[in-house]
Amino acid sequence: MVEHINPIAETASETSAAVDASVANSSTKVNLLGMSEAKLIAFFETLGEPKFRAVQVLKWIHQLGADNFEDMTNVSKSLRAKLNLCAEIRAPEVIKQLDSADGTRKFLIRVSGGNVVETVYIPEGDRGTLCVSSQVGCSLDCSFCATGKQGFNRDLTAAEIIGQVWIAAKSFGQLAVNGPRAVTNVVMMGMGEPLLNFDNVVDSMNLMMHDNAYGISKRRVTLSTSGVVPQLDRLSQYTDACLAISLHAPNDELRNELVPINRKYPIAMLLDSAQRYIADMPDNHRKITIEYTLIDQVNDRPHHAHELAELLRDVPVKINLIPFNPFNLSNYKRVSNNALRKFQDILIEAGYIATVRTTRGDDIDAACGQLAGTVNDITKRSERHRARFEETQPIKIIG
Ligand code: SF4
Numbered sequence: 001m002v003e004h005i006n007p008i009a010e011t012a013s014e015t016s017a018a019v020d021a022s023v024a025n026s027s028t029k030v031n032l033l034g035m036s037e038a039k040l041i042a043f044f045e046t047l048g049e050p051k052f053r054a055v056q057v058l059k060w061i062h063q064l065g066a067d068n069f070e071d072m073t074n075v076s077k078s079l080r081a082k083l084n085l086c087a088e089i090r091a092p093e094v095i096k097q098l099d100s101a102d103g104t105r106k107f108l109i110r111v112s113g114g115n116v117v118e119t120v121y122i123p124e125g126d127r128g129t130l131c132v133s134s135q136v137g138c139s140l141d142c143s144f145c146a147t148g149k150q151g152f153n154r155d156l157t158a159a160e161i162i163g164q165v166w167i168a169a170k171s172f173g174q175l176a177v178n179g180p181r182a183v184t185n186v187v188m189m190g191m192g193e194p195l196l197n198f199d200n201v202v203d204s205m206n207l208m209m210h211d212n213a214y215g216i217s218k219r220r221v222t223l224s225t226s227g228v229v230p231q232l233d234r235l236s237q238y239t240d241a242c243l244a245i246s247l248h249a250p251n252d253e254l255r256n257e258l259v260p261i262n263r264k265y266p267i268a269m270l271l272d273s274a275q276r277y278i279a280d281m282p283d284n285h286r287k288i289t290i291e292y293t294l295i296d297q298v299n300d301r302p303h304h305a306h307e308l309a310e311l312l313r314d315v316p317v318k319i320n321l322i323p324f325n326p327f328n329l330s331n332y333k334r335v336s337n338n339a340l341r342k343f344q345d346i347l348i349e350a351g352y353i354a355t356v357r358t359t360r361g362d363d364i365d366a367a368c369g370q371l372a373g374t375v376n377d378i379t380k381r382s383e384r385h386r387a388r389f390e391e392t393q394p395i396k397i398i399g
Helices: 007-011 015-028 037-046 051-062 077-086 158-171 194-209 229-235 252-258 267-279 302-311 337-349 381-391
Strands: 002-005 093-099 105-111 115-124 127-131 135-137 152-155 185-188 221-225 242-246 288-294 317-323 354-356
Touching: 037 051, 051 158, 093 158, 105 158, 115 158, 127 158, 152 194, 158 194, 185 194, 194 221, 194 229, 221 229, 221 288, 229 267, 242 267, 267 288, 288 337, 302 337, 317 337, 337 354
Parallel strands: 127 185, 185 221, 221 242, 242 288, 288 317, 317 354
Antiparallel strands: 002 093, 093 105, 105 115, 115 127, 135 152
């Protein structure tokens, strides 16, 4: 594992306060980083500028990685001066970059309020997948997820979400003339439930797919939800990205335990909504990705696999099996290799495409379900969870 620390951020103990102060001082300026093309055009209209100026600036930011207006050589001097007075391009700050032996790269990104979110880049052959966070922590409390145990602080802004793509692409030299295409896929599967931060997530995903921004194919941008059905029902009006469902259980009784939002929006309601979403897509061969985290002795038995096969019988899906990745403060264990293989075989025999997600970046705690960041938890759930966990341990944890 290679660790890169931003020396400026790490040497000053008051960095967090300084960052917050700078955010406050610059709050009178409009941050253009998270603006959709439509919002940017509207902003330039308020300056009395034509639409094409917005498109020029959009390209400078997202295709060439500009973080100041002086670099924008095809924008007139007078407009650059105007923009300097009222606008800025401000990405969140990378405080640490961790490189795994397997090529996975994790960014620890400071956002205001002393919070840190995590973004993970996973290279695989000619693909580079970026796992992007949408919230600081998560207000849902899935029992197998490190983020859920951290509690919740706030939604990320659109600039903080698309900023993660901007940061990763820039770190691989992508945002330059003829730069390599490093980020080929994006999954909204990092910290947070994307559909609970609907507007900012939609704006950011649309920038990822926009030809004047990152230009990633709609088949390579995926939103993953644990099942916020009312928001999923609205989604097709705003985007045509791919959809993944965090299912993790073949029946409501078990899913109520693993994914508590299921008590409000049970499986049948969720699958109906997901099917309506793909039915609304212009291309009609879409499949829903079903994510199923396999936890030893919890949801990994052959009868669970048979029940899952039956449940999804009439739903166009591909199934992604994810071996549970252990984290501190969790009693769950990783599925055994035998159980994993058997579970997969049952699904394949039943006619499904069932793949196993390879664990990547576990030497830097970047594997699926392990993202935690630093969350100033306003829900106090992290304290309650830690106390509950300690009660179950034979030896007391100190520190
Ligand atoms: S799995 Fe997703 S929705 Fe559930 S707690 Fe973790 S981040 Fe939130």
